[in-house]
Amino acid sequence: MTDLTLSIAMGNYDRTRAIVDGRVKIDGVDPVPMLLSPEEMFFRAFRHQAFDVSELSLSSYSISVARGDAHYVAVPVFLSRAFRHTSVYIRTDRGIERPEDLKGKKIGIAEYQLSANVWVRGILDEDFGIKPSDVTWVRGGMDTPGRPEKINVKLPSDVEVVAAPEGATLNGMLADGDIDGFIGPRWPRCFSEGHPHVGRLFTDSVDAAEDYYRRTQIFPIMHVLGIRRSIAEMHPWLPGALMKGFTQAKVLAQEALQDTSATKVTMPFVEDNLHRAQALMGSDPWTYGVGQNRHVLDRFLDYHHAQGLSPRRVQVDELFHPSTLEAYSL
Structure with missing residues (x-):
């Protein structure tokens, strides 16, 4: 039997590396890996269905499910997760001392629908009473003028x-003081370059994230893995095979991270941060599967609908191929 040749677009992560280098075999699949940035992957996947299997924005995918025009069906492999208290940047010369001070301000965003932005708006609303209507959102390219929403969205009035x-960029506008802040998954270049008047809203973002997790038990999900729906219908064994393979690849990455004989990541304090995360979140902080993450997905879908991005409230099980909602056991 010949393996099924599939293009697989994903980020270059430790948790995907064993798929790329062949240490983990996906049952029945001959993969053609493509390591791409989220911006390129998502644009090509949602505009042109360019890949057989692709990492997908949870937000954009949820929009397509709510509208009934999803060309992909997801597997609960969460290739990107992040606490987004790191994602709110401000001008430090505008009197913004606490989240409530964002009211009436102009905040830059690359796209309104970005998963990171959904989480941040939800947290600002739920924890601090800042509603999306309290802010003027300025949309544009971060370093290149102009950036379209990958899927057109219709927002509340x-x-x-x-x-x-x-001709303006959000980085330039933030640096020049033409906007009061920026929210997004990537830090603005002026922040990384040490602009004297650009900082983070949550100055101790780790403490803020740990407090958030203790209260909610939520580690926010950004991306899922998607299979072109026509391929999944033709090969119903495929979603389970992808779930199995990507889970095995993640386990190898976690085992490497635990090996402290020589740090596998070019970063000091890896062991300390790993111990801190596991003390807070358990031995496997980065779980795959619906069961342990249903409350996370439910919170996201609540935010997504409340913010007007999905025209109806999507249910968790609608997102995923039925064969991935449960697993066998011995």
């Missing part, structure tokens, strides 16, 4: 989203 001026 009380949410104001304006385009950045022609």
Whole structure:
């Protein structure tokens, strides 16, 4: 029997590396890996269905499910997760001392629908009373002028989203003080370069995230793995095979991280941070599967619908191929 040749677009992560280098075999699949940035993957996947299997934005995918036009069906492999208290950047010369001070401010965003932005808006609303309508959202490219939403969105009438001026970038506007802040998964270049008036809203983002986790038991999910729906219908064994293979690859990455004989990541304090995360979140902080993550997905889908991105409230089980909602045991 010949293996099924499939293009697989994903990020270059430790948790995907064993798929790329062949240490983990996906049953029945001859993979053609493509290691791409989220921006390129998502644009090509949602605009052109360019890949057989692709990492997908949870937010954009949820929009397509709610509208009934999803070209992909997801597997509960969460290739990107992050506490997004790191994602809110402010001008430090605008009197923004606490989240409540964002009211009435102009905040830059690359796309309104980004999963990171959904989480941040939800947290600002739920924990600090800042509603999306309390802010003017300025949409544009971070370092290149202009950036379209990968899927067109229709937002509530009380949410104001304006385009950045022609030729302007969000990084430049933040550096020059034309906007009061920025929210997004990537830090703005002016912050990384040490601009004297650009900082994070949550100055101790780790403490803020740990407090959030203790209260909610939520480790936010950003991305899922998607299979072109037509391929999944033709090969119903495939979603389970992908779930199995990507889970095995994650286990290998976690085992390497635990090996402290020589650090596998080019970063000091890896062992200390790993111990801190496991003390808070358990031995496997980065879980796959619906069961342990249903409450996380439910919270995201609540936010997503409340923010007007999904025209109806999507249910968790609608997101995933039925064969991945349960697993065998011995």
